[in-house]
Amino acid sequence: MNKKDLRKKYHQMRQAMKKDEVMMKSKIIIDRLIETTWYKQSSCIMTYIDFKNEVVTGNFIRYALNDNKRIIVPITDMSSKKLILSELKDFDNELYISSYGMLEPKKDYVREVSGEILELILVPALVYDERGYRIGYGGGYYDKLLSRQEITAITVGIAFEFQVVDRLPEDDYDKEVDYIITDERIIKP
Ligand SMILES: Nc1ncnc2c1ncn2[C@@H]1O[C@H](COP(=O)(O)OP(=O)(O)OP(=O)(O)O)[C@@H](O)[C@H]1O
Numbered sequence: 542m543n544k545k546d547l548r549k550k551y552h553q554m555r556q557a558m559k560k561d562e563v564m565m566k567s568k569i570i571i572d573r574l575i576e577t578t579w580y581k582q583s584s585c586i587m588t589y590i591d592f593k594n595e596v597v598t599g600n601f602i603r604y605a606l607n608d609n610k611r612i613i614v615p616i617t618d619m620s621s622k623k624l625i626l627s628e629l630k631d632f633d634n635e636l637y638i639s640s641y642g643m644l645e646p647k648k649d650y651v652r653e654v655s656g657e658i659l660e661l662i663l664v665p666a667l668v669y670d671e672r673g674y675r676i677g678y679g680g681g682y683y684d685k686l687l688s689r690q691e692i693t694a695i696t697v698g699i700a701f702e703f704q705v706v707d708r709l710p711e712d713d714y715d716k717e718v719d720y721i722i723t724d725e726r727i728i729k730p
Pocket residue numbers: 544675676677678679680681682683684685688712714715
């Protein structure tokens with residue numbers, strides 16, 4: 542199957558999940574994440590903020606801020622097709638629903654940071670493979686981010702178990718992640 546059809550298939554499968562299943566499995570994944578040495582040893586963590594039925598990261602963000610971690614979230618710049626990195630200090634008061642339906646920092650709370658400070662990056666995807674390759678929404682946003690020279694962080698794919706397959710098609714510019722955490726296991730490609 543090509544990337545476009547895979548995108549459609551896994552998007553539909555994820556949309557078919559019930560909200561309580563999303564919440565329950567997300568909690569398992571986050572509980573697993575915060576037990577890892579990568580989490581414990583990182584003081585500055587970038588995470589996506591879930592939308593639609595992505596693995597929920599809101600409670601992770603609250604927990605990590607409370608645990609004295611610096612949290613960096615992406616702002617999608619549609620014109621340059623790049624992610625802007627912004628430090629978030631309060632999950633409950635600094636975000637708004639952007640025109641694309643994603644939660645992003647309000648203008649007054651945009652605090653741009655450089656990619657070199659990141660130690661851990663939580664990467665979303667529609668589907669991963671066992672090698673760490675991924676297919677996202679198709680903007681190449683995470684491929685571009687992970688190819689930046691200054692970024693040396695450990696990269697962790699966050700996904701439900703059904704979103705992991707043996708092998709996906711990949712292009713030269715696709716960037717794989719170092720680890721994947723699902724509700725059933727941690728994968729080290
Ligand atoms: N490092 C890069 N620099 C410039 N363009 C890139 C880079 N990496 C990927 N792209 C472009 O991004 C586009 C989309 O890539 P792809 O289909 O792999 O998206 P994706 O990985 O599903 O999306 P995303 O990373 O946003 O989740 C491609 O047309 C590709 O040319």
